[in-house]
Amino acid sequence: MITRTADRIPDQSGRTAVVTGANSGLGLVTATELARHGARVVLAVRDTSAGREAARRIGGDVEVRELDLASLDSVRAFAASLTADHPAIDLLVNNAGAVLLGPRRTTADGFELHLGTNMLGHFALTGLLLGNLAAARESRVVSLSSITHKNAHLDFADLMFERGYRAAPAYGRSKLATTIFGVELNRRLRAAGSPIVSTLAHPGLTRTNLTPRAWEHRGRLGQLIARFGLLVTQPVEQGALPQLRAATEPDVRGGQFFGPAGLWETRGRVTEARLGREAADPAVGARLWAAAEELTGVRYL
Template sequence: MTVWTADRIPDQHGRTAVVTGANSGLGLVTATELAHRGAHVVLAVRNLAAGREAARRIGGDVEVRELDLASLSSVRAFAAKLAADHPAIDLLINNAGLVLLGPRRTTADGFELQLGTNMLGHFALTGLLLDALSAAPAARVVSLSSITHKNAHLDFGDLMYERDYRAAPAYGRSKLATTIFGFELDRRLRAAGSTVVSTLAHPGLTRTNLTPRAWEHRPRLGRIIAWAGLLATQPVGQGALPQLRAATDPTARGGQFFGPARMGETRGRVTEARASRDATDPVIGERLWAAAETLTGVSYL
């Protein structure tokens, strides 16, 4: 069996790739690999200083642009300027994610922060960039899922988790919503006869900077969690491979979902992953899509 590694990424010269959350973790690895294979990579980041440092480390043909997925006004401004400067976009990798522990917080638009950042911000961004994606010959949108989506269920009567809020289940719901979005986007692109392809990926259990940041309010416990994580997780370079394959493998199909192969999809070589029943249910997909359009004010497909 051939193991898929970053060495199998095809030449990316002449292609424009947008990676959200590209200044650290999975996004930094993804942006680095694409840039080193010739792509023009847009680092879409909330923190411009961190983005500029990432660009310095990556080298190659990269640019840094400010994007706060927790603000629809920021998403709209970013998309408008990007599409004006890059009329054709080949890759949109919706990588950025937020993990919270502690009390419930909201976005600038009043959404529960994890759902608003992880899914609704990317839903709006994808819709606003769809014309530019459609202008490229074989564009892809990659949605970053998580194995936590498998134990989650959406409550359409309380999408913003205002009742009995718990941060960890809220994260799982946000990643389920992201996964539903990726599959529903694929169905709608196919129905529209679009040349744009929607794929999905998840990193298994990977050492990123998200978990330490989630424990900022309890640093001592956070250090214990971090040390335990070193034993239970795989390196970030390995964790980024599923989304790199989803973005660049010439044989990848619309709606294909990649993740690690071993130990309950937590680590190991890249293979086709299994999504939950809710994630692939077209009825749930249509319902979430309608809710996302209403919440964000962005309609497409």
Template sequence: MTTWTTDHIPDQHGRTAVVTGANSGLGLVTATELARRGAHVVLAVRDTTAGRQAARDIGGDVDVHELDLASLDSVRTFAAKLTADHPSIDLLVNNAGVVLLGPRRTSADGFELHLATNALGHFALTGLLLHTLAAAPRARVVSLSSITHKTAHLDFDDLMSEHGYRAATAYGRSKLATTVLGLELDRRLRATGSPVTSVLAHPGLTRTNLTPRAWAHQGRRGRLIARAGLVLTQPAHQGALPQLRAATDPDVRGGRFLGPSRLWETRGPVTDARLSREAADPAVGRRLWAAATELTGVDHP
């Protein structure tokens, strides 16, 4: 079997791609490769100064737009501007995320910050852009999961992790929620005969700027853990391969879940990854979809 690399990315000229969190890490690699193949790429970033620098580094046909996924007002503003500027969108890569340590934090809308940024913000964004995606002939939504989803569990009585908060648990739940919603989106798109497909990917264990920032305030222990991560993780250009394949491989169908193939899916060539039983449960998908719709006020047409 041929190992999939960026050399397999087909020509992207004429396509518009939106990548959230595209100014660094996995998002920057993804945006760079898409632009290198000719796509018009929109960098959807919270820090527009960093986004403009990333755009200069990438080159090509790249725009920068402000987007704070932890604010539903920001998500709505971004979506309105994007749909006004673009009659169709071919690709939405829901890449942005936060990894936090320390005490529980909340978003502008009062949601636990991991869930708000990693799952609910992207859920709302996808719903607001769905008509524009459907205007493209073969549009695709890619949601970024994590191997942490496999050991996570959704507590529907405490979705905001208000009781017994642990940052690592909250992060895992947010990535499980992302996975559940991506799969439920696929079911709903299929049921309505939509031309849009929903695909998922995870990067294994990858070195980005998220983990060092998360450990930065943990003193000597945090620095030791960050150094250990340099040995145990793969570089971002390898970690981005699953989401790049999910975004561009013409043979990938809706509902597929891609990730690294070696060492318990922590690294290695891209292959089909394993879902947890809870992530793949349609009943969980329906229940979380209803909760996300109520929390965000965004219904997917």
């Protein structure tokens, strides 16, 4: 088991992995470890110059491709290009995420930015790559959740948070939606008899480049908050272990959810985590799935 170190990751030779948001933070660590253990890794990034620098640091069999999850046109273009070159994909790590605590913003398609990037973009991407995943043996999808999902609630009458917008709850809703997506995907894969495995992970409280950026709009106060965060968060290398376990451990089952075992699941060794009540509700899963299909135009199972 991968509980304390990435050194015990099984050999990944012969596997092709796609990691979104792979140029920094959790995505960079995940891509680095997958490549270090033999996988061919596609860095799916919005900023290709940053992606090329990441690829240089990682080494191994790594390629960079442009993907902006805040644009369905970009998601479709990425999927089409990737399919042409990699018809079979063994692993899709839906890692990328937006964390912005300023005013409400929208994606290119008019979705609230957190929901549009963190969940709807990945929903569309996964659906468009489902054939690639089905073409590989023992393929997996890993969805990156957050402990914030447990205190969030989806308002289906206002999914885009147009009324009374607050950034922190919007982020929590997006991570709840992402978690529901990973769980519901597993239900549908099992019902269809698909061999693809859908798993989930969350990093607890982890130091990444997103934390200081999220507080930039608060000026000096934001800088102080970000510095305090350094005291209560764990290193990104530790925070990436749950998603690496979900991605690589041989006996992982569909629907399993991994996170830190420490206080309130914020840090520490990797263990199986607990889903929030709304995330585990099949009725909520079916309702969100239908909404996501309608919003993105992507239908799969």
